[in-house]
Amino acid sequence: MGKHFFSETDIKSAWGQVLAAFWQRYPNPYSTHVLTEDVVFREVTPDNLLLCRRLLTKTSRLPRWAERVFPGNLSHSVYIIEDSVVDLGNRSLTTLTWNVNHAKLMRVVERCVFAGDQDRPVWTRITREAWISSGVFGLSRPIQEFGLARFRSNQVKAMKGLEHALSNLQKASAVCPGDSAEKHENLNSASKTQKPQQYI
Amino acid sequence: MNSVGEGCTELKREYDQCFNRWFAEKFLKGDRSADPCSELFLKYHTCVQKAIKEKDIPIEGVEFMGPNREKADS
Numbered sequence: 653m654g655k656h657f658f659s660e661t662d663i664k665s666a667w668g669q670v671l672a673a674f675w676q677r678y679p680n681p682y683s684t685h686v687l688t689e690d691v692v693f694r695e696v697t698p699d700n701l702l703l704c705r706r707l708l709t710k711t712s713r714l715p716r717w718a719e720r721v722f723p724g725n726l727s728h729s730v731y732i733i734e735d736s737v738v739d740l741g742n743r744s745l746t747t748l749t750w751n752v753n754h755a756k757l758m759r760v761v762e763r764c765v766f767a768g769d770q771d772r773p774v775w776t777r778i779t780r781e782a783w784i785s786s787g788v789f790g791l792s793r794p795i796q797e798f799g800l801a802r803f804r805s806n807q808v809k810a811m812k813g814l815e816h817a818l819s820n821l822q823k824a825s826a827v828c829p830g831d832s833a834e835k836h837e838n839l840n841s842a843s844k845t846q847k848p849q850q851y852i
Numbered sequence: 853m854n855s856v857g858e859g860c861t862e863l864k865r866e867y868d869q870c871f872n873r874w875f876a877e878k879f880l881k882g883d884r885s886a887d888p889c890s891e892l893f894l895k896y897h898t899c900v901q902k903a904i905k906e907k908d909i910p911i912e913g914v915e916f917m918g919p920n921r922e923k924a925d926s
Contacts, residue, residue: 671875692897696884
């Protein structure tokens with residue numbers, strides 16, 4: 653009946669920075685499987701939500717046993733839609749990402765929430781949830797197992813890629829001292845309750 | 853990062869730069885003044901839509917956050 657994945661991670665970066673990095677995370681050293689990235693829709697709604705749709709193409713990397721069963725899939729990249737809503741009012745970014753082709757072979761739907769906390773402004777909580785399913789008669793279980801294993805490994809890469817983008821942004825903003833005073837204040841109060849970064 | 857339309861990557865870069873600046877300096881600070889990137893987006897968007905049609909990428913008419921509805925029920 654499909655596989656489910658759930659993880660929750662706190663990262664020590666302010667929500668606004670995490671969002672800026674989210675838009676700029678490609679390319680990064682961990683994203684060689686991502687071939688193209690395009691914004692195909694973007695709009696600010698009357699109630700100030702930022703809606704966006706991105707189209708990504710990724711390499712279709714199947715294990716050898718699946719390649720033998722589905723040789724046709726080798727010729728096509730995977731097309732992925734990433735829809736997102738930024739709610740500035742409650743400091744949340746919600747994303748929904750899924751593949752629009754190869755769906756019968758395997759479909760992965762991932763929902764992420766990036767939430768800022770006013771009481772802990774230098775931290776952002778990332779909640780990641782995924783549903784992995786396959787419609788191939790007789791092979792759905794091994795395909796789903798493979799899908800879950802690959803999702804776990806991609807999730808680690810995704811976090812590393814985001815951290816890489818964050819670090820680039822922080823280096824760039826070190827040159828512009830605009831809001832550095834505010835940052836230092838937050839860091840001093842947050843250092844007492846430091847949590848180790850967790851990668852699942 | 854490349855665009856799916858080979859000829860659109862430069863237009864994408866210009867739009868992305870404009871958006872990233874607007875996002876950090878205006879949107880995140882609650883500034884609701886007009887989006888300065890709409891012209892750049894239009895040029896980029898026209899180019900990408902053409903590539904999407906040429907490559908038969910099946911995203912036309914896909915509902916925003918479509919699979920979310922299924923997940924809310926499960």
